[in-house]
Each structure stands twice: as C-alpha cells, then as structure tokens.
Amino acid sequence: MPPLALxxxxxxxxxxxxxxxxxxxxxxEPSLLATKLATGWEQFKQGKLLSYQLMALILxxxxxxxxxxxxxRGNRKAxxxxxxxxxxxxxxxxxxxxxxKNPNTVQGRIATLDAARLRLGRExxxxxxxxxxxxxxxxxxxxxLAREAFTKLADEYKDDPLIRPECLLAxxxxxxxxxxxxxxxxxxxxxxxxxxxxxxxxxxxxxxxxDWGKDSKKLADTLRNQNxxxxxxxxxxxxxxxxxxxxxxxxxxxxxxxxDKDHGFGGFGPP
Numbered sequence: 001m002p003p004l005a006l007x008x009x010x011x012x013x014x015x016x017x018x019x020x021x022x023x024x025x026x027x028x029e030p031s032l033l034a035t036k037l038a039t040g041w042e043q044f045k046q047g048k049l050l051s052y053q054l055m056a057l058i059l060x061x062x063x064x065x066x067x068x069x070x071x072x073r074g075n076r077k078a079x080x081x082x083x084x085x086x087x088x089x090x091x092x093x094x095x096x097x098x099x100x101k102n103p104n105t106v107q108g109r110i111a112t113l114d115a116a117r118l119r120l121g122r123e124x125x126x127x128x129x130x131x132x133x134x135x136x137x138x139x140x141x142x143x144x145l146a147r148e149a150f151t152k153l154a155d156e157y158k159d160d161p162l163i164r165p166e167c168l169l170a171x172x173x174x175x176x177x178x179x180x181x182x183x184x185x186x187x188x189x190x191x192x193x194x195x196x197x198x199x200x201x202x203x204x205x206x207x208x209x210x211d212w213g214k215d216s217k218k219l220a221d222t223l224r225n226q227n228x229x230x231x232x233x234x235x236x237x238x239x240x241x242x243x244x245x246x247x248x249x250x251x252x253x254x255x256x257x258x259x260d261k262d263h264g265f266g267g268f269g270p271p
Contacts (some may be wrong), residue, residue: 028188082107092118092142113153113163120170125177140181144190154202165207169216172199176235191224193231197223 086107089095095115102108102250113131119142127139154167178191207213218237223231 011069013049020257033148040216086111089114092116092123092145112149116149116153116167116170117148119172120142125173128177129174140178140190143174143178147171147178150174160209165210168199168203168206169212172196172203172216176197179232179235193228193235197231 023062034048036165082102086095086098089098092115095111095118098113099108099111102111122142124139124146126248130136130139150170154164154171156165157167169191175196177190178195179188179189179193179196182188183190197220200216200223204213204217204220223234226234248271
C-alpha cells in the first residue's frame with residue numbers, strides 16, 4: 001500500500017467519533033402583558049403608581065372588609081345558636097330566664113312574649129280546675145304574672161297592629177278570670193270588672209275592623225249596662241269566646257305565631 005494511502009487509512013481509523021451537542025431551546029421572550037405587570041408591581045412597591053398614603057388607606061380598607069366579614073360570620077353563628085336554644089325551651093320560667101340573659105335581642109323579646117302566653121294559658125287558666133290546691137294557687141299566680149307581662153308588652157308593641165291587640169285581649173281575659181279569685185287572707189277579688197271593660201275597649205280601639213275588635217266592643221257595651229254580679233257572670237262566660245285570629249303563612253320564629261298550639265293563637269283560648 002502506498003505510504004499516502006496507509007496514512008489516510010490510519011487517520012480514518014484513529015479519528016474519534018463525533019459527539020452531538022445537546023440542543024438548547026431558545027428562551028421565550030416575556031410577553032408584553034407579563035412585562036407590564038412586573039414593571040407595574042415594581043413601580044407599585046416603590047410608590048411610583050400610588051402614594052404610600054393611598055396604599056396605606058387601601059390596606060386599611062381591605063383589612064376592615066375582612067374584619068367585617070369575620071364578625072358577620074360570627075354573628076350568624078351566634079344568631080343560629082340563640083334560635084336553637086329558644087326553640088328547645090318549653091316552660092315560662094325557662095323562657096323568662098332566657099330573655100334576661102339575652103336582652104335587647106329579637107330572641108329575647110320573643111321569649112318574653114311566649115312566656116306570657118304560657119303563663120296565661122297552659123300554666124294558668126288550664127290549671128284552675130286542678131284538684132291539688134297548691135297547683136291551683138300557682139296557676140292563679142301565673143295568670144297574675146301574665147297580666148303584668150302583657151300590660152308591659154302592650155306598650156312595647158304599641159306600633160304592632162297584631163301583637164298589641166293580642167296583648168290587650170290577654171289582659172282582659174286575665175282580669176276576667178281573676179274576678180272569681182280572692183286575694184290570700186282577704187275577701188277582695190284579684191280581678192276588677194271595670195278594668196276588664198277598659199281592656200276590652202282598648203282591644204276595640206286597637207283593632208276596630210276585625211271580628212275580635214267588634215266582639216270586644218259589643219261585650220264591653222253589654223257589661224256597662226249590667227250590675228256587678230251580672231258583669232262577673234258575663235265576663236266569666238263570654239270573654240273567652242273572643243279569640244285572636246290565627247294568621248297563616250307567618251315564619252315559625254315570628255312572635256305572632258303561638259308556641260302553645262293547644263290553646264289557639266297566642267297560647268290561650270276558650271277553656
């Protein structure tokens with residue numbers, strides 16, 4: 001083999017294989033939007049877009065909104081807990097205690113109204129015929145407490161066209177049923193026919209266009225034309241006929257809805 005050919009052959013055999021270099025992807029240029037956002041954020045941090053005073057004000061507003069949302073959520077939980085607690089109460093005393101613990105709340109006001117309804121009806125008038133003397137005594141005291149409570153409630157709900165007449169009528173019923181009850185250690189009656197007539201007049205004035213307002217007016221006019229004994233008999237037999245109307249479609253938590261469903265609207269009705 002000629003020397004030149006031998007040299008070329010050796011050169012070819014000894015030449016190391018070529019290695020391929022890794023391919024690199026070309027870096028993508030940042031978009032115009034990304035560039036503007038980055039630039040804008042830097043300028044914002046440096047106070048070039050907004051003054052530091054305005055930035056501080058914005059942060060305060062955002063923090064205030066967050067605090068308000070947190071408090072609002074807490075209040076909703078507290079409201080729900082109060083409704084749940086109120087719904088479980090079944091006695092006048094427990095409702096009154098609940099009202100004392102939650103003054104100036106919707107739930108507290110409803111508890112006070114419900115307690116008065118129960119004291120007049122289920123815990124009062126219904127037990128007047130009980131054989132146990134102690135039970136009857138507590139029932140009379142319960143009606144007296146109901147009369148006192150409804151007197152205050154009639155003033156508190158003076159602008160309510162439904163609850164106020166109910167309270168006035170409850171006072172008339174309490175006054176009527178107590179006429180036959182004497183005070184302990186005395187012959188003096190716990191109720192007064194004249195006072196019962198006054199309450200009936202107030203019912204008629206508060207709800208003149210309703211059936212129970214008209215019935216109250218008729219009964220009050222009749223009583224004015226009778227002597228005391230006849231008044232007592234008429235009150236004892238007639239005042240319970242006048243019942244407050246049951247209004248359909250109200251929210252179960254509305255204080256106008258009765259808790260004592262056995263005695264009609266307001267927790268009391270005909271015995």
